[in-house]
C-alpha cells in the first residue's frame with residue numbers, strides 16, 4: 001500500500017513496544033535507504049538480520065561481513081521478522097485482520113488480544129452517505145475480528161462515532177455527544193469491562209490529537225483510511241492506552257471488504273466506487289480529511305453488485321466523493337482506454353489525468369448486471385458529465401433519470417472564488433444540454449449561502465439560478481469556514497452570520513416554491529415506484545421512491561399483480577408498482593397504486 005508523503009501515525013501514551021512503522025523508519029535510517037519503494041531485495045534481507053541483532057546498535061551490513069558474522073547471518077536471517085512483516089504492519093494488515101484467526105499480530109500484541117472476544121460494539125453515524133457506508137465497512141472489519149454488534153447503547157463495550165467535519169455544526173454535535181458518553185463511561189460499573197470510546201472518520205482526521213487531549217475519555221481515533229487497523233487500535237486501548245491511526249492512503253478503497261447490510265430487509269444498498277477528492281474547492285475540508293482521489297477496481301465493484309442482485313436487492317447507489325470522476329487505473333492495459341472529456345466549459349484545479357476505465361464504462365457494466373435493479377450514483381461533480389454518461393442514463397431503463405448537479409452558487413464571481421472550475425453560463429448550458437439528452441430528468445443541487453465576499457448581488461444571482469433551473473430536490477447550507485482550506489488561508493469570512501442565515505432562508509423559500517412547481521408537473525402521471533415499506537406518518541400508507549428519487553406515498557391496498565396472471569396482492573418492500581400521482585409538494589408526491597409490475601415491463605408515463 002502506498003502511503004501519502006505526509007504521515008501522522010501517532011500512538012498516544014506509553015507504548016511498551018515501538019510501533020511497526022517506527023521500526024520501518026528506523027530500519028530505513030539505519031540502512032540509509034532511498035524511498036521505500038526502491039529498496040532492493042538485498043537491503044531487505046540485510047535489514048531483517050540487522051534488526052534482529054540488536055534493538056539499539058545498527059551496524060552496516062558491510063561491517064557485519066567484515067566482522068566475520070557471515071556464517072551466522074543466514075540462520076539469523078531465517079529466524080528474524082521479514083521485511084514484509086514491517087511493511088504489512090506499517091500499512092495495516094489487509095487480509096489478516098479481516099479473519100478471526102489472525103496469524104501475524106504486531107510484535108507487541110498477541111493473536112488473542114487482536115480478537116474482539118465477543119465485546120459488543122455500538123456504532124453511531126453522522127454526516128453523509130459515505131459515512132453510512134464507512135460504518136458498514138468498519139463493522140465488517142470488526143465482525144470478522146470477533147466483535148458483536150449491539151443497538152443498545154447501555155450494553156455496549158465499545159462505542160464508535162463515525163464523524164463528519166464538513167461544517168462547524170457537524171463537529172459541535174459530536175462534542176456534545178461526547179459529553180453525554182463521558183457520563184456513561186464514568187458511571188460504568190466496575191464489574192463490567194471498561195467502556196471504550198472511539199472517533200472514526202473525518203473529525204478524527206481533521207483534529208487528530210486535539211480530540212484525545214480535549215476529551216481524555218476518547219480511547220481511539222481512526223481516520224477514513226484506517227478502518228482495517230481498528231482491531232489493533234482497540235487491542236491497544238484495552239491496555240489503557242489511547243491509540244490513533246490517521247494515516248491517509250493513496251490506494252485504500254476497501255475493495256475486498258464487503259460492507260455488512262445493516263438492515264436485512266433493505267431494498268437498496270450503497271456501493272462505494274471511489275474515495276477522496278482532488279478538486280480542492282476553496283471552501284471544502286473533504287480533500288484534507290478523506291485524502292486523494294482513488295477508484296476501486298471495476299471487477300470488485302461488479303462482483304459486489306452481482307452479490308447484491310443475488311440477495312434480491314432492487315437498487316444500488318454508486319457512492320463516492322466525486323463519483324463520476326471514477327478512473328480505474330488498476331491494470332496497465334486500462335491506460336489505453338479511450339479518454340473521455342470534461343463537460344463543455346468546465347475545467348479542473350489539477351493537471352489532466354490520462355487513461356483508466358472511466359465512469360461511463362462502469363455505469364454500462366453495472367447496469368447490465370440485473371435489468372430489475374435500479375442504478376443511482378452520488379455525489380457527482382458537474383465537470384464530469386461527458387455525453388457518453390448522459391447517453392447511457394438516457395438509454396438504460398434501469399439507470400435512474402436523476403442527476404445531482406451541485407452548483408454551490410449562481411454567481412460566476414463567487415464560483416471563481418470557490419474554485420469550482422465553471423461559470424454560471426457554463427453550468428446553465430450543461431443543464432440545458434442534460435435536459436435535451438434526457439427529457440424529464442429530475443435535478444437536484446447543493447448551494448452555499450454567504451461564502452467569502454458574497455455580495456447581495458451575488459446572492460440574487462443564486463436566487464435567480466434556483467428560479468431558472470427549478471430543481472426537484474435541493475441541499476442548502478450556510479457557509480462555515482474550515483481551517484486548512486484555501487478560503488481559510490486566502491479569503492475573508494466576511495458575511496455576518498445573521499446575513500448568512502437570512503440569505504439561506506431566502507434560498508430555501510425560493511427553492512421550495514420552485515420544487516413544488518417542478519414536482520406538480522408529475523400530477524396525473526403514472527410513475528414506477530420501488531416500494532420501501534410503511535409510511536412513517538401513517539400505518540395505512542406505503543412509501544417508496546420514483547425514478548427521480550422523490551418520496552411517493554400511497555394507500556396500502558390490494559392491486560393487480562401483472563407479473564403473476566393478475567393475482568390480487570398487497571405491495572411488499574422491494575416490489576415495483578405503478579402509482580398514479582394525484583398531488584405534489586416540494587418534497588413528496590402522493591397517489592394511488594395501480595398494479596404490481598417489473599422495471600422492464602413497466603409502462604410509466606410522463
Ligand code: 5AD
Pocket residue numbers: 166167283284285406408446447448477478479480481482
Ligand atoms: N460550508 C458550508 N457548506 C459546505 N459544503 C462543503 N463545504 C462547506 C462549508 N465549508 C457543502 C457543499 C457540498 C456539500 C456536501 O456540503 O454544498 O456540496
Ligand code: SF4
Pocket residue numbers: 277278279280281284285286287321322381
Ligand atoms: Fe469538496 Fe469540492 Fe471535493 Fe465536493 S468536489 S468534496 S465540494 S472539494
